[in-house]
Structure formats: C-alpha cells, structure tokens
Amino acid sequence: MEGSAIAQVKLGDRLVAVDALYRSLGERDSAETTLIVAALRDPATADDALYAIVMCMKRPVQGVLRHNWLQDEDSVNEAWTDCLVRVHRRISSFDPLRSSFKTWVFNEAKYAALDLRRRDAQERLQDRATERATPRVETWDDDIEPLTPRERAGLSRAQRRLTRTERALLDMKYVEGMSYGEIAEATGVENRDTLRVAVFRAARKLDRMYREELG
C-alpha cells in the first residue's frame, strides 16, 4: 500500500503509538480508553479520535466483517464507514463495565454489518415486489435497558434449552432482523404463516424458560 504509514496518533494532548493504542483499547478501563472516549465526546477532538480508531482498528474490524458477515468488498467498506458513524453517535452507550472499548467497536461494526445486510435484503425483496408493504427497517440503534449479569446468564441458559431450529428461527427474526420473506427464502419453508407461528411459539417458549431460569 502506498502512502505515508503513521506510527503515532494524537489523543487529547498526548501522542500514542498505534500498536500500543490497539492493545490498550482491548483492556478494561485503560487510560487510553478514557482518553478516546473523552475525545469522541468533544466536537473539537472527535475527528482525532475517529482517526485514531481507523489507524489501529480498521484492518482487524474489516477482516472480521469479511470473514463473518459480508462477502463483497464494497459492503465491507460501507459497513466500516457506518461503524465509524455509529461509534461517534453512540459513544454515550459505551459502558466500560460491560466490555472493553475494542469489543464495543467490534459490536458496533457487527450491528452495522447486520443493518446493511437487512437493508440490502429488503431492497432485493422490494425490487421483486414480493412484499405487500415496506417493512420497518429495524436497526441496532434502539437503546435497550441493559440486562444484569444474572438476567444475561438466565437468558443464555434458556436459549440453550431451545431446539436448534427454534434458536435459528429466533436468531433470524430478532438478531439478524430478517423478514418472514427472507426467512422463507433462507429456510425453504415457503408458508409465511407457518413461519410466523413457529417463530412466535419459539419466542413464547424462550420467554417462559427465561422466567423459569430467573426463578
């Protein structure tokens, strides 16, 4: 790659080595995490912070996006840009008690990729006029009341009590945000009422088991 490689980036009034910054952002409550969060929140330094994130995280984030969620390079680049927008817009949602800053950025990248896939799939469906109405594009921007560690563990246990099919259906509907048309396409079950009922039943079962797990 041509161009000037940068070894250090500016964070506040400090210069930080790119490699060291990447390592530090993977640690909970590092000084560099505090600096980059503060910089992102300040309009005067937000660009410096985004620049630093690009310098140290672009390659690994794009590698993971490409490996797991997106196939073509244009989509990987678009999701990366969306990730940067999300990181700036949603910095107030970062909680150092829940994850490292690095993990939080990877989650934002994952959500950007899933939103992109969802938009692309809906555009394809609309192009083929197979949906009667335009479904609402659900995004990962919704701020959700965070689960406590106990609730999170209970929900994970409840999920494991579902069948593989039930987990897959709920994942497609609620995590991937697929429409019933997309689920029909992905699974080969063409009757959407059948899918609706199956998803509904899986959700109801998960809810019941979740309540049981919480006692």
Place this chain on the structure above:
Amino acid sequence: MSQEIDRQEVESSVDRIRRRNELDDLLQGESDWNRIGGLLKQVSELEDDEVEDLISKATVSQDPVTHEEATEDVATARRKAAVFQDL
C-alpha cells in the same frame, strides 16, 4: 449463523394448531413478543474473548493504514453522517 432448520419441526408445529382461531390469536399477539428480540440482541453482543477468537479466525491484512486512508475514512464518515446530521 447457521440457517439450517428442521423443516418438519416447523411445519408439524403448525399442523397441531390448524384451527384458524388459534392462528389468529398468535398473530395478534405477535407484537407483544417483539420484546424478546431486545433481550436476544443483548445476549448476541460479542464478549471480549469472543472478539479475540473472531480476529484469530479472520484474515487480517497486515498493511498499515496510511494517513491518507485514515483521513479519507473520517471524511467519508462525516459526509455520510451529515445526511443524518449526526456529526
């Protein structure tokens, strides 16, 4: 994510509720169950160790990011966000 499902499991579950009234009840109650989606999104969040695992399995370019590339990325994000008046 695996999209393999047991079609027989899905379709037979509906066989048991052929009565139209029951199906209507399920569909009417569907929106109430969207809250489970919010919960599922949270447990689908990557944890610190999962991120390291994903990175280890991915092919990560070793090309350093250049100043020009990083500057362009930030500018592109700004342009995109400006459409939504975010940045």
